[in-house]
Amino acid sequence: MIMPKAFIFDLDGVITDTAELHYQAWKRLADSLGITIDREFNEELKGVGRMESLEKILALDPKQSDLSLERKEALATEKNDHYVDLLGTISEDDILPGITDLLKTIRQQGIKVGLGSASKNATHVLKELKLIDQFDYIVDAAQVSKGKPDPETFTNAADHFGVDYVECIGIEDAPSGVTAVNSADMFSVGVGTAEALPHAEYRVDNTTELDFDSIIQAYQSFGVSAKAE
Incomplete structure (x- = not known):
């Protein structure tokens, strides 16, 4: 055998299933940028890395197209900080x-x-x-x-x-x-x-x-x- x-x-x-936590963290960041995302859009982010997910969100607003790499990295870190805070709620x-x-x-x-x-x-x-x-x-x-x-x-x-x-x-x-x-x-x-x-x-x-x-x-x-x- x-x-x-x-x-x-x-x-x-x-x-x-931390998808909801990721969604809440991304939504908090998107809201701060004046970008609206919903749970349907969040399906596109499943299994996708942090920077690529950020790019997908920024693509929803043409005004965000010229952000520097440094600014994008700062935004990705901000999202992760939100997510880590939310992780404190999970258990066995x-x-x-x-x-x-x-x-x-x-x-x-x-x-x-x-x-x-x-x-x-x-x-x-x-x-x-x-x-x-x-x-x-x-x-x-x-x-x-x-x-x-x-x-x-x-x-x-x-x-x-x-x-x-x-x-x-x-x-x-x-x-x-x-x-x-x-x-x-x-x-x-x-x-x-x-x-x-x-x-x-x-x-x-x-x-x-x-x-x-x-x-x-x-x-x-x-x-x-x-x-x-």
Whole structure:
């Protein structure tokens, strides 16, 4: 039986849902600039790095088109300060359903567990959730030169573990994240709707359906065997 050697998880939308906190932080910044954003627009920011998200928001107002890099970096820092303040409200109760049991099962099987997040606050979030000890390695935005959908976030983790990419499973909820997993030649598990994640090699509607045995069966049937051909 072929088993994967590493699971690499996204953070937001997979381990916990901090999307609302990101939205509140971005909205506070946008409001201060006289720019209006809503939750529908916020969907475009999921899985996207901080500076790229800022550029998307600034693009809504032509008057902000000539801001200096220094000013943009200051705005990105301001948003992050808002977000970190909001992070003080999260706890173990904010771990998404099914994740704690899945992590426990993976570790019992002796499989490495990594985190691949676009957030520079990933370690802080895991500490707040009291999950930091469940992860063998953490990749955040500070450790990669190219964010998702580039595969570097995931290949960085696999390289750290010293395992082949085809021996890894990546779990993502964002289209750009699934693209990154696929581009890394890993087996992609998507959490979300079929409409949003048609390119996921295995998909569930929500984290309660992330069953270890089902994921492994799909990996063995459609992952390793297909990539080995």
